[in-house]
Amino acid sequence: MPVEGAGRLDVASLFGRDGELWMEIGFGGGEHLAAQAERNPQVNFIGCEPFVNGMASMLGHVEEKKLTNVRLLMDDARLLLDKLPDASLDRLFVLFPDPWPKERQKKRRIISPATLDRMARVMKPGARLRMATDIADYARWMLMYTLDHPAFEWQARCAVDFNVPPADWVTTRYETKTRGEGRKPVFLEFVRK
Numbered sequence: 001m002p003v004e005g006a007g008r009l010d011v012a013s014l015f016g017r018d019g020e021l022w023m024e025i026g027f028g029g030g031e032h033l034a035a036q037a038e039r040n041p042q043v044n045f046i047g048c049e050p051f052v053n054g055m056a057s058m059l060g061h062v063e064e065k066k067l068t069n070v071r072l073l074m075d076d077a078r079l080l081l082d083k084l085p086d087a088s089l090d091r092l093f094v095l096f097p098d099p100w101p102k103e104r105q106k107k108r109r110i111i112s113p114a115t116l117d118r119m120a121r122v123m124k125p126g127a128r129l130r131m132a133t134d135i136a137d138y139a140r141w142m143l144m145y146t147l148d149h150p151a152f153e154w155q156a157r158c159a160v161d162f163n164v165p166p167a168d169w170v171t172t173r174y175e176t177k178t179r180g181e182g183r184k185p186v187f188l189e190f191v192r193k
C-alpha cells in the first residue's frame with residue numbers, strides 16, 4: 001500500500017468499496033488480523049508491520065484464507081496514521097506492542113501522547129481502541145497516557161474487563177509464548193469520545 005506524496009489516502013478507492021475500516025498496528029505474524037478479516041468480510045482492514053518475516057507470514061494467511069478485504073503496509077504505522085483522513089477509522093488494535101523496557105528506551109514506545117493525538121484524529125467518534133500488553137509497566141504506561149488524553153474513555157467497569165480476553169479475542173503465537181513464560185496479559189478497551 002503506497003503512502004508517499006502529499007494529501008490523505010482515498011480509503012474507498014483502496015478497497016474499491018465503502019465500509020467500516022479497522023486497523024492493526026504491529027500485526028506480527030498476522031494471526032489476529034487474518035482471523036478478524038476472515039470473520040468480518042464486510043469490514044475493510046489495514047495492517048502495518050515493519051518486520052519482513054511478519055509481512056511474509058501475513059501474506060501467507062491472506063493467500064490461504066483468500067482474503068480480499070485487507071491492505072498492508074510494511075513500515076511504521078505512524079506514517080499511515082498521518083495519511084488517513086480525519087474520523088475514518090472504526091476500530092484500532094495495538095496488541096502486545098514492543099515493550100522497550102529500559103528507562104532510556106521508553107520514548108520509543110508506540111503508545112505516547114503524540115501517537116494518541118494521531119489516533120484521535122483518525123478515529124470516528126465512538127470508534128474503539130483495543131490495546132493489550134503482557135508487561136505490567138507498559139500496562140500502567142498505556143493507562144496513564146490514554147486516561148490522560150481528552151479524546152479517549154476507558155470502558156472497564158471491573159477487573160474482569162481488563163484481566164479476561166474480550167469476546168472476539170484471537171490468541172496469537174506471541175500471547176501463547178508469553179503466557180507460557182508466566183506473564184498475564186492485560187486488555188484495555190477505550191472509546192473515542
Ligand SMILES: C[S@@+](CC[C@H](N)C(=O)[O-])C[C@H]1O[C@@H](n2cnc3c(N)ncnc32)[C@H](O)[C@@H]1O
Pocket residue numbers: 025026027028029048049050051054075076077078094095096097098110172173174175
Ligand atoms: C511483540 S510483537 C506483537 C505482535 C502481534 N501484535 C501479536 O500480538 O502477536 C510487536 C510487533 O510490533 C511491530 N512494530 C514495532 N514498531 C512498530 C511500528 N512503529 N509500526 C508498526 N508495527 C510496529 C514489531 O515489528 C512487532 O512485530
